[in-house]
Amino acid sequence: MPAPALMAILNATPDSFSDGGLHLDPGAAVDHALQMAQEGAAWIDVGGESTRPGAARVSAKEQIARVAPVLTCLRLALDTAGFQRVGLSIDTTQAQVAQVALDLGATLINDVSAGEDDPALLPLAAQAGATVCLMHKRGQPASMQAAPVYGDVVAEVKAYLLDRAHAAEQAGVARDKIWLDPGIGFGKTLAHNLALMRALPELVATGFPVLLGASRKKWIAELEGDAPDPHNRVGGSVASTLWAAQCGVAVVRVHEMVPHRQVLATWQALQG
Numbered sequence: 399m400p401a402p403a404l405m406a407i408l409n410a411t412p413d414s415f416s417d418g419g420l421h422l423d424p425g426a427a428v429d430h431a432l433q434m435a436q437e438g439a440a441w442i443d444v445g446g447e448s449t450r451p452g453a454a455r456v457s458a459k460e461q462i463a464r465v466a467p468v469l470t471c472l473r474l475a476l477d478t479a480g481f482q483r484v485g486l487s488i489d490t491t492q493a494q495v496a497q498v499a500l501d502l503g504a505t506l507i508n509d510v511s512a513g514e515d516d517p518a519l520l521p522l523a524a525q526a527g528a529t530v531c532l533m534h535k536r537g538q539p540a541s542m543q544a545a546p547v548y549g550d551v552v553a554e555v556k557a558y559l560l561d562r563a564h565a566a567e568q569a570g571v572a573r574d575k576i577w578l579d580p581g582i583g584f585g586k587t588l589a590h591n592l593a594l595m596r597a598l599p600e601l602v603a604t605g606f607p608v609l610l611g612a613s614r615k616k617w618i619a620e621l622e623g624d625a626p627d628p629h630n631r632v633g634g635s636v637a638s639t640l641w642a643a644q645c646g647v648a649v650v651r652v653h654e655m656v657p658h659r660q661v662l663a664t665w666q667a668l669q670g
C-alpha cells in the first residue's frame with residue numbers, strides 16, 4: 399500500500415494553536431517551508447487564519463496581507479532549491495484569498511468550510527483547474543466545541559462530504575481534483591474524533607482521496623489527560639499517521655516532517 403503524502407503546515411498567523419507567531423516574518427516562513435520540503439513534505443499548506451476552537455474570523459484582506467508575502471517568494475524558492483514537485487496549498491475559505499494564492503503558484507485550495515463560506519470558491523477552483531480539499535466542520539471555530547451532538551457521526555460526516563463533493567462537481571471541479579477530510583477537532587468530542595478515525599476506511603472507500611489532519615490536536619491530550627503543550631503530542635500525532643496509512647489515507651496534514659516520514663518509511667519497509 400502506498401504511504402500517505404505529507405502536507406506540511408505553515409501558519410502565517412499570530413494565534414494558531416501550535417505554531418502561532420512563528421512564521422509571521424516571510425523570510426522565516428520561507429526558510430521553514432524549505433526545511434520541511436527537504437525533510438519530505440509533498441505539500442506546503444499556507445494559512446493566514448487560525449481555525450482553532452475559539453478563534454475569531456480574519457478578513458480576506460488581512461489573510462492576503464499575511465500569506466501573499468510568503469507565497470510571493472515561496473514558489474521560486476522551492477523551485478530554485480530543486481523542490482519543483484512540492485505543491486503549494488492555501489488554507490482559506492475565501493475565494494479572494496484563494497485567487498491571490500493561485501496567482502502566486504498554489505494549485506490546491508484547502509477549504510475547511512467545504513465551499514460553504516464563500517459561494518465563489520468552488521467556481522474559482524473549477525475555472526483555475528485547482529484541487530480542492532473539502533473538510534467537514536460543525537459550526538464556526540468561535541463556538542464549535544460547545545457540546546457538539548451527532549446522531550451517527552460517521553454517517554453524518556460521510557453524507558455531508560459526499561454532498562459537498564457533489565456541489566464541487568456541479569460547480570465544475572473535476573472529480574479527480576476533490577479531496578475529502580473528516581475535520582478532526584472541528585465541532586467534535588474525543589469520541590467523535592475517534593469514531594471518525596476508526597471509520598477512515600469507509601471514507602477511503604468513496605474513491606475520493608482522503609486527507610487527515612490530526613497532528614498535535616487536543617484529542618491526543620484528552621486520551622491521557624495530559625500533554626497540554628501541543629509540542630508534546632508527537633507520539634499521538636505519529637500514531638494517527640500510522641493508522642491513517644493502514645486505512646489508505648492519501649495525505650496527512652502535519653506540523654513536523656521527520657517523525658512522520660520515519661514512521662511511514664518503517665511501515666513500508668516492514669510490509670516488504
Ligand code: HH2
Pocket residue numbers: 407409411413414415416445447448449450489508509510531533579581582609610611612651
Ligand atoms: N486543521 C486545521 C487547519 N486547517 N485543514 C484541513 N484540511 N484539515 C484539518 O484538520 C485542518 C485544516 C487546524 O490546525 P492548525 O492549522 O495547526 O491550527 P490553526 O487553525 O490554529 O492555525
